[in-house]
Amino acid sequence: MHDQQDSGQRFAVIGAGVVGLTTAYHLAMRGHQVTVIDQAEAPASGCSYANAGIIAVGHAESWAGPAAPRQMLGAVLGRAPSVKISKLLDPDLWRWGLAFLRHCTARAHATHSDAMARLSRHGRRMLQDLEQATGLDFDQDHDGAYYLYGDRAAYHARVKSLSDGDQGFVPLSASELTQRDPALRAFEGTLRGGLVSSVDSKGDCHRFTQALAEWLQQNTTVTFCYGTSVTGFRRAEGRVQAVQTPSGEIACDQLVVAAGTGTPALTASLGVRPLIYPVKGYSATYTILDDSRIPQRPFVDETNLVAVTRLGDRLRVTGIAEFAGHDSSPRADRAAHLDGYVARHFTGAVDLDGARHWAGLRPSTPSGRPYIGQLRNTPNVWLNAGHGQLGWTMAAGAAQVLCDLVDGVRPAPSDVSETASWLKSA
Missing domain, CATH: 3.50.50.60 (FAD/NAD(P)-binding domain)
Structure with a gap:
């Protein structure tokens, strides 16, 4: 001590x-x-309080990038199910958004993503050191995560982008993923490939x-x-x-x-x-009924922008980025979006009727x-x-x-x- x-x-x-x-x-x-x-x-x-629970080194990438302006336009027009703008006339959002757009160049994206990745890897190491020093138990493990793609072009683009600095990420085809983890058969027919990460962890924050x-x-x-x-x-x-x-x-x-x-x-x-702008995220937590149908590792569905993590006997599912100012109240339609995702993939594996929904404000900077x-x-x-x-x-x-x-x-x-x-x- x-x-x-x-x-x-x-x-x-x-x-x-x-x-x-x-x-x-x-x-x-x-x-x-x-x-x-x-x-x-x-x-x-x-x-x-109820975030995704993934120490997501593999997701440490700046949102601001060349593709982001089109994504934001889709959100303004209501065409992006995972990104919502509920307070368009908020002056703080415009101030934040103009700075965000200035960071959407390829060069800025690379610089910010590199910084975020280095800090994220350091964060995982320091968390493990703290865990060892204190002996805390928080439903943690350090076995990595899956990054799943339902879009073949996006999957191949991600694989192509892997560099020597991306050690710890192994690309696998859809069939290889389901052979490795049979619970991923819940995504058969829509899964096009994914990455298996050995550099991610999970735990109840x-x-x-x-x-x-x-x-x-x-x-x-x-x-x-x-x-x-x-x-x-x-x-x-x-x-x-x-x-x-x-x-x-x-x-x-x-x-x-x-x-x-x-x-x-x-x-x-x-x-x-x-x-720093509050970006509202949503989560739903379900009691697990059938262990065999829950993937061994947490995963990020990169196509639907949903994260799924097993925390003890609970399944935590998170998603949606909503720009609604400082309003942290959950909305029924956002909760239904997560419940629908779980119903499509995990009906019978979790208690859908007993879902506990939550919304929290992520303190986000324009660069990430x-x-x-x-x-x-x-x-x-x-x-x-x-x-x-x-x-x-x-x-x-x-x-x-x-x-x-x-x-x-x-x-x-x-x-x-x-x-x-x-x-x-x-």
Whole structure:
């Protein structure tokens, strides 16, 4: 166990999701005193609550690319079942969308995707290190994943794009996939091929985050302020000296904002408004009735843009990217979209009638890269936010990168953060 050193600084971390708590873990292991603040009554109550559960290294690719403008146009016209725009006149969406379009060149796509892939691989390694150090159990395994294609041209294009840097991905035909995993016969007739990844993992993000919070309470001096809203900051001499809340001030030497989609509103009073937009994702969770019909590994259906993961005795199915502002309420038609997918492929294998539906807001940047770094105008304020659909994948690695920056050490990997004139980034 790491001894808490008297020389450690007092850190306030805003956000008790998986990003905030892995950040608190790394800070505590380096001897700092940490207070975690969240307006929810328990950890992992937001985007970390019921996400896909895949540590999806193989899906670490920037959405912004040459094909994206056409996809977005399809969403505006209502022709993209997996992408929905419900708040077209939102000024924040237009601000975000114009920046997104600027990143849609082939060169920018390659740069951002490389950074996301490196941070995702690092995140998986750091999660395994954390798992070994703490002994946490969260329905995890590290056996990889499938990436399935129902479109032959898309499959061959993906195979052709594999490079020496894509080690860990093996392309297989549809028949080879079903021979390897008979449960994939549920996709016979529509499956055209896929990749078997050995570099992905799975685990229940909500269960992990709750278990990590308990571990930190029992084994470190990290303290938690749940049900606590941040109303402002007390500043002096260009630094934040305390976080203001309805129940009083929380003094700090350093502040980390890891509040997901709430980050821009919190930092606005500091003169900074990161381009983070809430992209709503949906999930449905089903009790498994027949193990033999559930694929051995989690998978991403790249044609229907749906992710499927077994977590213990439950099947988690996620999909849809909806631009609806800060509205996190689930919609019945979106839930029906997921239920329909499961009914087509897993009728009899899961309890369809007992489905539990959820919607959460993914904190997404135009490039897909998160903001990890230090505010230039307030040097004791740090950001670790904007991980989008890869928050569970990147969290443990992004936390370690941020803590290296706090210590004045050049992180490895480097050059993984989104860049901004107001940010000293990784």
